[in-house]
Every structure is written in structure tokens, then in C-alpha cells.
Amino acid sequence: MTDILSEYYLWTKSLHVISVISWMAGLFYLPRLFVYHTETIGSDGDTHELFQTMERRLLRAIMNPAMTATWIFGLMLVFTPGIVDWSSYWPWVK
Numbered sequence: 001m002t003d004i005l006s007e008y009y010l011w012t013k014s015l016h017v018i019s020v021i022s023w024m025a026g027l028f029y030l031p032r033l034f035v036y037h038t039e040t041i042g043s044d045g046d047t048h049e050l051f052q053t054m055e056r057r058l059l060r061a062i063m064n065p066a067m068t069a070t071w072i073f074g075l076m077l078v079f080t081p082g083i084v085d086w087s088s089y090w091p092w093v094k
Helices: 002-007 009-040 046-078
Strands: none
Touching: 002 009, 009 046
16 A cells, blocks of 8 residues: 555645645635625525525535545645655644
8 A cells, every 4th residue: 555655646746735725715715605695685585595505515516525635635645655754843743
């Protein structure tokens, strides 16, 4: 298993960065959707349901999978042999 992690290190790192960027984009966009939702309409109507659908899809279809992928790829990077120097101070602080 450790040979596999070392062999695909650059792929793992790339997928980790892509998933972090996707997660962060959702974190910035979701509050903006909440603001648009509360400023433009009340609590009824078709637009209200549209905003609820958009918010739910952003959270469940983009942000949650991106967060999960970030954690999985991050743990794979940590467990790749020879990458993390566990004798130094930084990995323990991070």
C-alpha cells in the first residue's frame, strides 16, 4: 500500500488541492446565496423554493463531497512514506 501512495503522490496532491478549492468556493458562495435569499424575497413563493433548492444542492452536491475528498486526500498525503518528517515541530502543530 505504501508503494502505491508514493507512486501516486502527485495525483493525490493535485486532487487534494482541487477539492480544497471546491470546498472553499462553496464556503464563500453559500453565505452569498443566503443574503440574496433574504434580501430579494419573503418566505413564500416560487423564488423562495428556488433559493432553497440552490442552497441545498450547493451544500449536498458540491460542498459535502469536496470536504470529504479533502479529508481523504489529505490523510493519504499524510500517510505517504517519506513526505512528512514527524521529528520536526510543524506536522504536530498543523
